[in-house]
Amino acid sequence: MNDLFAYTLRLGDDALISAQRTAEWIAAAPQLEEDVALGNIGLDQLGQARSLLQYAGSFDGRTEDDLAYFRDERDFLNVQLCELPNGDFAFAMARLLYFATYQHLLYDELRSSADETLAGVAGKAVKEVAYHVDHATQWVLRLGDGTEESHRRMQAGLDALWPYTAELFESDSLVQRLPAAVDPSTLSAAWTDRVLGVIDESTCERPSSSYQHTGGRLGRHTEHMGYLLAELQHVARSHPGATW
């Protein structure tokens, strides 16, 4: 597999699978204003996914839809954090805080990538995810420092997802040898700073789990991924060759 192709897929799959989960909130959010906000965030994520998958596809003549609908689970390279089923709203906001903060640092660096297309995608996306970080931050503060129940749920969300965060910063030979890539391990310190800053202000405890999941970048996923893909892909696969 071409390095640039694989690297672009990693970023694109993160965005696509996140969009799929975010969209599940639409018509189920705690209040109407939040349905609209999560709709915006999901659309941003989906837009990033489409740009990235279009670019990845350009290396071997596939379309964004070929890549989204006709790859099997082992060929998806997203981190497991993105695919976990939606829990409660605190879980959703913990995930958004962790993921969008990572994406923000990543896209900010990627803006000066040697690869012009990736730099262009990052330039647009960095503004979008800055808003996602802000949205997540506002809610983590409110839930953490709101009521007893919201504090308990916020803490539970932060704790449950913490073991899925190290995967975001895994370095491997691909990111080290590809000049266009950002080595995510270089983002880890800044990420920890920012995320812990928000957690402290929210009056929640810093998560302490040391166990960390891994495997997504190699196509090894959680049990949930198969169901997510079955839902995402089934109409397209029931009508091979059709256009929509």
Added chain:
Amino acid sequence: MIEPLWEVFVRSRRGLSHTHVGSLHAPDATMALRNARDVYTRRQEGVSIWVVRAADITASSPDEKDEFFDPAGDKVYRHPTFYEVPEGVEHL
């Protein structure tokens, strides 16, 4: 528990004043501003947003509307169409 109501004003582009576009509910000003951005500027309708707690707005009452607004009604010289412009004069 009822969240406060906020009135939303959007400046649609530079050079124009903020215009009332509607209202929304939010627990505080920070969230009201963010919600307003999502709800009322999804199609890039704005460059600046104000939110004001609806309860903080003092309005003229409809009963006194005659005294309040009628005096302005006869000051037609405030309106550009009051003035005659000779034919052929442009950009005025």
Added chain:
Amino acid sequence: MDFQATIDADGRIEPRDAMPDGYRKTLIRQIAQHAHSEIIGMQPEGNWISRAPSLRRKAILMAKVQDEAGHGLYLYAAAETLGVDRADLLDMLHSGRQKYSSIFNYPTLTWADIGAIGWLVDGAAIVNQVPLCRCSYGPYARAMVRVCKEESFHQRQGFEILYTLCNGTPGQKAMAQDALNRWWWPSLMMFGPPDTASTHSEQSMAWGIKRHSNDELRQRFVDMTVPQADVLGLRVPDDGLVHQDGRYRFTEPDYTELYDVVKGNGPCNQQRLSHRVKAHEDGAWVREAAAAYAAKKEARAA
């Protein structure tokens, strides 16, 4: 100017104007029902976001369902200018004391239903809504201007979905025909009971809340839609459909079904309402937390 004089002069009534109690109540009922319809309407379409067969379609559908939440918000805001709280209106919806459009009590069974909803349901909604942009109550009329402006893409994307299906594989075309067969009659019922049986119409016309009768609007919709079905190559499931003097004569829908669905006996009434109630109840702790946080901040600032 007093109320009737303003109405007679085709002027606009604004929130703090004096208005008859009946006018206020009629508007609250109608605007709330309209707002409820927007947010319940998110469900049948939201049902297909996760399965949309291309990423482009997924993005369009997400934007559309999100718009519906936005439209619900504009309309609740308009209703609140009449002195009611959104929270109370939502309670009325959740307890079944206020209704929403019966069309959303039908299920979306295939991807083609997303096309049919855009084309027929949004098409019918636009026919209903465009005259409301001139409704006598200012905040409602302004909300509708915004809604109509944003909705122009909704109908078009629905037609485009069906057009693509109709020019696709035989399986896709059959899916489109099946969707039209199921959605045609419920769409005709969206204009309400026939004029002879409509309870609120006359007074609403006199107040400038309603501008055209149910049957007029239904006829307009049929005249607009049948030629579009021809372009798609789909058959409108009405054996009585005849083109005559530039209009279409059509078979009236079975209104007993409409009354039945309004009463709660539609395929998805229970499902739609309980989904809505669950989202609201699941969100209660979030709304409480936000309020508690705001109160704490305010106390600290004081």
